[in-house]
Amino acid sequence: MVVQLTKGLGGSNKPESVDVKLIAYGYEGGFAALRPVIDKIAITFDIPSYEDQQGIKTFLIGAKEDKALLPASPANGKSNYGWRLLLPIPGSGEHLLLEAGPPTPKNEATKSAPFLRFEFNPAKLGAEGVLYLREWLRDNVLLDQYLWSDIATSGRVTRLDVAVDLLGVRTENLLVSSHVKADGGKPFKRLAYHSLAGQLETLYPHFRKGARAPFCIYDKKQELADTGFEAKYGSLSHVRVEARKQPNRPITTLHKMKNPFLGLTVIDPxxxxxxxxxxxxxxxxxxxxxxxxxxxxxxxxxxxxxxxxxxxxxxxxERNVWRAGKLWDFWPAALLQSGLLP
Incomplete structure (x- = not known):
């Protein structure tokens, strides 16, 4: 079943179909808030056995030479791992970022980072893509010594981006405030990027230099256009709100995570x-x-x-488009549908 939304850019009233299963809530005027999805996840997993570590390194050498895995450059020029490779996921256009072999600490008292790190986008992969990734890791990297259930229960989620899409509202019209508490560190700032025409495209309502911003609100429709992709919802205006967390907990306990969206107020006046x-x-x-x-x-x-x-x-x-509690009601389902749970 689909619903018709008509609130687009430039005064467009062209109806666009949106699957009702994707919608968390909406109201009169062509607005809809979609259910949360996991936009990015990073997981670390330790391999304590030296022999197993060497076996993984041998596989990575061969896979890189065969071009089954592609080299990946660090985004900021630095990496905590000796190996940084990409696995293309068939049919998705997406990749798994696989990192392995952190350097030996200079100080013996300092614990080394977990031997493996994985990063990927569950929302873009879909459950089938995540299943492919799980099976590939089991058959190639984990050498049948470990299962995905081991990663899900013993690994640590070190990065989790949860995204909510707002359809029918425009980024530059929103009034956004963040309620993240001061922690005695460097002061928080508010950072915004505008187009040359003066329209707001990206907002970090709570920003601190050298740290990852807890929230990012941006014009998803414009981002897709800038990167050469078609708009996902046709003429509809499309804003994405991301909560960027560092849970440091296993996948199997993510359902217990507190609602990060309570830290935001988003209003369309x-x-x-x-x-x-x-x-x-x-x-x-x-x-x-x-x-x-x-x-x-x-x-x-x-x-x-x-x-x-x-x-x-x-x-x-004032119409408060942000019903944080209602959005988080869909979090358990989002986690279940992601394909991450064992």
């Missing part, structure tokens, strides 16, 4: 609205809200009656 003044003044006011916050923007209005009128209009226009 561009719904039905009767601006207290001209439409362009309302747009300017919203820009001020995005740059300085709602309370500050209201405080800068010159008269009390104007502040009251603007606040009332804002409250009427």
């Amino acid at each position: 561009m719904g039905k609205v009767d601006p207290p003044e001209t439409a362009h003044a309302w747009v300017f006011f919203l820009d001020s809200c995005r740059a300085r916050g709602v309370e500050w923007a209201l405080s800068q209005l010159p008269a009390e009656d104007m502040r009251v009128a603007y606040k009332h209009a804002f409250q009427e226009a």
Whole structure:
């Protein structure tokens, strides 16, 4: 069963079909929030036996020479592993990033990193692609000495990106705030990237230099266009919200993870609205809200009656597209459908 959504870019009212099974919730006006998916996962798994480690290295040498595995350069020029290779997953256009053989610590008291690390995108692979990956690892890398159930119960998920797609809203219209608590470290910043035309394309509401941002909100439709891919939902505007976690827990316990989306508020104030003044003044006011916050923007209005009128209009226009609890109700199903569980 599909539903028809019509809220696209550039005022487009062309209906687009979306599978109702993908939708977490929606409301009148052509908006839908899709169910969460696992957009990226990284897993570390130790191989304590020196003989098994050598067997894996021998396989990697042969697979690289045969070009069954392709060399991969570190994204930032650095890697904690001696081997960094890509396995193409048939029919998906995706790869498994396989890393092995961390360097021996200079200090004997320092524990070495786990011998193996895997990174891939379960959402793009689908359950069948993840099954292929699991079987390939078992038959080639793990040498029948270990099973996927060993990885799922003893390995550690060191990176987990959970994504939610918002259809029918535009990135530049959203008011986003993050509730991540200060931890006494370097101060958090708010980082945004705009197009040359001034439209917001990517937002990190909580950013710290040298650390991974806990949230990223970006124009997924524009990202697909920039990388040469077709829009996934036709003319519909398409925003992606990613929660980027470092759970450091086994796959089998991910269902117990706390809801990361509770740390965000996402509001679209561009719904039905009767601006207290001209439409362009309302747009300017919203820009001020995005740059300085709602309370500050209201405080800068010159008269009390104007502040009251603007606040009332804002409250009427405000529609909270972000129902974090409702989204997380679908997390167990997302985990089950990912193919990651043994």
